Amino acid sequence: MKWVRPGHPEYDETRRLFNAMIDRRPAVIAPCADPEGVAEALAYAKTHGLDVAVRAGGHSVAGMSMNNGGLVIDVRPMKSARVDPEARTATVGAGLTCGEFDRATQEYGLAITGGRVSTTGLAGFTLGGGSGWLERAFGFACDDLVSVDLVTAGGEQVTASAQENPELF
Numbered sequence: 001m002k003w004v005r006p007g008h009p010e011y012d013e014t015r016r017l018f019n020a021m022i023d024r025r026p027a028v029i030a031p032c033a034d035p036e037g038v039a040e041a042l043a044y045a046k047t048h049g050l051d052v053a054v055r056a057g058g059h060s061v062a063g064m065s066m067n068n069g070g071l072v073i074d075v076r077p078m079k080s081a082r083v084d085p086e087a088r089t090a091t092v093g094a095g096l097t098c099g100e101f102d103r104a105t106q107e108y109g110l111a112i113t114g115g116r117v118s119t120t121g122l123a124g125f126t127l128g129g130g131s132g133w134l135e136r137a138f139g140f141a142c143d144d145l146v147s148v149d150l151v152t153a154g155g156e157q158v159t160a161s162a163q164e165n166p167e168l169f
């Protein structure tokens with residue numbers, strides 16, 4: 001894990017949010033490239049008694065994805081995007097922005113209800129419901145969510161869908 005702490009050359013850039021009025025200084029930022037990295041970061045936070053925030057696109061106006069003195073899980077390195085045009089589904093990493101998602105799906109003439117600003121994180125957007133230009137015809141972004149592979153606060157990797165762990169989904 002590349003831990004980003006105060007004094008690290010990428011510290012200020014990594015903690016910057018869309019709302020520049022939020023100026024928080026976490027003790028450590030963990031850029032996570034895979035679920036194992038997320039689990040490692042959570043274990044570190046537990047060992048050191050640190051509060052945890054999760055940061056994707058950084059568009060939370062209230063700054064929910066950044067903290068003071070805690071650990072921030074930065075999911076932006078998870079940028080994978082795989083589109084299955086026959087199933088009309090996409091499997092994407094938690095770090096994708098709405099714009100990056102659109103680029104991947106538009107190649108096949110497919111779309112979901114996306115955000116009005118392309119730099120919004122797709123995960124944070126969808127977790128919040130996801131309201132956009134296509135919603136009157138196709139519903140919110142969360143209506144198109146099929147399944148999520150996630151890491152629980154306890155560090156366990158689980159899948160949540162209508163069939164698997166439906167209460168979590």
Ligand SMILES: Cc1cc2nc3c(=O)[nH]c(=O)nc-3n(C[C@H](O)[C@H](O)[C@H](O)COP(=O)(O)OP(=O)(O)OC[C@H]3O[C@@H](n4cnc5c(N)ncnc54)[C@H](O)[C@@H]3O)c2cc1C
Binds near residue numbers: 018057120127
């Ligand atoms: C300029 C602007 C325009 C906007 N336009 C729209 C719009 O058109 N439609 C709309 O619906 N909303 C809109 N929003 C609101 C935006 O969609 C939400 O704030 C959304 O939660 C931002 O997601 P993010 O990943 O960019 O932000 P972040 O700040 O990174 O994350 C937002 C929240 O989601 C949590 N989170 C993110 N990723 C994960 C993850 N992988 N696992 C667990 N928790 C996670 C974070 O901890 C945080 O609490 C807009 C916001 C801004 C600033």
